[in-house]
Amino acid sequence: MxxxxxxxxxxxxxxxxxxxxxxxxxxxxxxxxxxxxxxxxxxxxxxxxxxxxxxxxxxxxxxxxxxxxxxxxxxxxxxxxxxxxxxxxxxxxxxxxxxxxxxxxxxxxxxxxxxxxxxxxxxxxxxxxxxxxxxxxxxxxxxxxxxxxxxxxxxxxxxxxxxxxxxxxxxxxxxxxxxxxxxxxxxxxxxxxxxxxxxxxxxxxxxxxxxxxxxxRDRGTWGTLLKSGSAWQGSRIGERLPPVLNLATIAILALTQWSQLPTRLALVAYVGALTWFGTAWEAIGFQPHVAAGLLLAGLVPVIFQVAGLELTLRAERSPMCPLLAALGIGEGIQLTADLLVLIGGFCLLGVAPIGTLYPLAGVRVFLIVPVGGVAVGLLSLFYAKADGTRFLPKLAVAVAFWLAVWWAVFDY
Structure with a gap:
């Protein structure tokens, strides 16, 4: 052309x-x-x-x-x-x-x-x-x-x-x-x-x-700020800390690099939209049981996205695998560190939208946090050990999460 x-x-x-x-x-x-x-x-x-x-x-x-x-x-x-x-x-x-x-x-x-x-x-x-x-x-x-x-x-x-x-x-x-x-x-x-x-x-x-x-608009850009490297500048790995904590720190640093923050923003924005819906469903015109069901279902993509970060962590850690093996740090310790970070991340992200359901079910709504953490852990193990593109295992975890939460929190 x-x-x-x-x-x-x-x-x-x-x-x-x-x-x-x-x-x-x-x-x-x-x-x-x-x-x-x-x-x-x-x-x-x-x-x-x-x-x-x-x-x-x-x-x-x-x-x-x-x-x-x-x-x-x-x-x-x-x-x-x-x-x-x-x-x-x-x-x-x-x-x-x-x-x-x-x-x-x-x-x-x-x-x-x-x-x-x-x-x-x-x-x-x-x-x-x-x-x-x-x-x-x-x-x-x-x-x-x-x-x-x-x-x-x-x-x-x-x-x-x-x-x-x-x-x-x-x-x-x-x-x-x-x-x-x-x-x-x-x-x-x-x-x-x-x-x-x-x-x-x-x-x-x-x-x-x-x-x-x-x-x-042409007076300058944010490019000099969004340069490669971690947002946690100056963080140090503790020499006397257990390997699992050091690996968890490395995982957090890998997920908070400046180059990846725009992608993480999408997930935070989605959680913000869920939180807003949790405070505005009555004004919009939804019935309580419909709003609760939609918000619970809305947490499923959050679980998927957080668990999917296991693939990112494994890719970031792959150059270190020979060194970790030489130090006697096996896959079990590495996976434990990943689970600590991913489950903790889901708990931080999920507490705000889950908290908006408090008027509907009281303190029992916070049972959603550990149940969601278990779902994230199961999916993370699936991503780490199996073919992450398979659909039925993810569907099974999503349905089990929704039914378990509905039975434990709202079925009364």
Whole structure:
């Protein structure tokens, strides 16, 4: 393909590049989807309650946007905005290379006339990639159209709010600190909507923030901060500590490298979304038993992802295996260290969403933590000793976890 500016108009060049970026993104994300199809399958089953009428599903999906746009509770609006922002950034982080165009784009952008189109291409691609994230806004628009309320004003505010996330994602994707400007002005706009003058102040902030960020986006990047190496700079392995504790420390360092933090952010954002759902299900309109069932099922992908980190730990430790064998440190000790880290990680991640179920079942909800820890341990052993791509063992653990928790905590 000839991209030379002398042979094609600027608009023609833009659409050719966009077509190429879309094809590259589709190919790269299809590979990711094939690798993660089991998690996506569970997620699709979890968040598609067939027993709910379609109209109720649309209303429930659009509730966070409606409450932000129409104002009211500042705490709810901020929590919803923060959750949606974290999900948007995490969505970008886990597929950053595919969204950037990979190594081929690194070469293409050096050609004349192409680098200047990068921002517009990123934004256009994100509008396509973010379709699933835009579902709450689409649901709110449908609900507005059905109700026949203040469509023009509220729909305009919802549209302005929806545009903030692709802009934020584009700046994060390119490592620009100007992303903080978009995030800050968007948050202030959400808070302003909870006041009497919100419908006047918020549109100004929604426009001013992105304009200021786009002017400042080339002033520097976070690249110098996100360099290779562990986030735990200066940590030392204890010479007198038992080998299992030293190996656990090494495992934590391996999982908290700067290069891997964007991927970990996706998991944290998902847990944040679960926690928000645990506090907002009643306002959205779910029945208690439905909300409890959905939240428990929502913990299954967390178990899968945390246990799957065993593969990362084994890959990071493989160069050390000859040395560990020479020191008499067998696979049993190595696996014990991994289990300490992974089960501890699940307990830290799970305590917040699990705690939101306290009003429904009292102190018994915290039985979910050890039961989930056992599930993580079983799956980690499976990843360490068997073929991790097999589906039925994972399905068995997921079903056993859900049934055990429901029987022990909620069946009374």
């Amino acid at each position: 000839n991209f030379g500016p002398e042979s094609i108009s600027r608009s023609g060049l833009f659409f050719r590049l966009l077509r190429w970026r879309l094809r590259y993104y589709a190919a790269a994300t299809l590979k990711l989807l094939l690798r993660r199809w089991q998690t996506w399958l569970f997620a699709s089953l979890i968040f598609s309650p067939a027993s709910m009428p379609l109209a109720v599903q649309i209303q429930a999906a659009g509730t966070p946007v409606r409450k932000i746009v129409e104002g009211g509770s500042a705490s709810y609006s901020v929590a919803a905005w923060l959750t949606m922002s974290l999900v948007a950034v995490a969505w970008t982080a886990v597929q950053a290379d595919a969204l950037r165009g990979g190594a081929p784009w690194g070469y293409l952008r050096t050609l004349p006339g192409i680098a200047g189109l990068e921002t517009a291409l990123d934004f256009a691609l994100l509008l396509v990639a973010d379709l699933i994230l835009m579902l709450p806004f689409v649901a709110y628009g449908i609900a507005l159209a059905i109700s026949g309320g203040a469509v023009s004003q509220n729909a305009g505010l919802a549209l302005a709010l929806a545009v903030q996330w692709p802009l934020l994602q584009q700046l994060v994707l390119r490592g620009s600190p100007a992303a903080a400007i978009v995030a800050a002005t968007s948050l202030f706009a959400v808070l302003a909507l909870c006041s009497e003058l919100g419908h006047i102040v918020a549109p100004v902030l929604f426009v001013a923030g992105p304009l200021a960020a786009l002017r400042l």
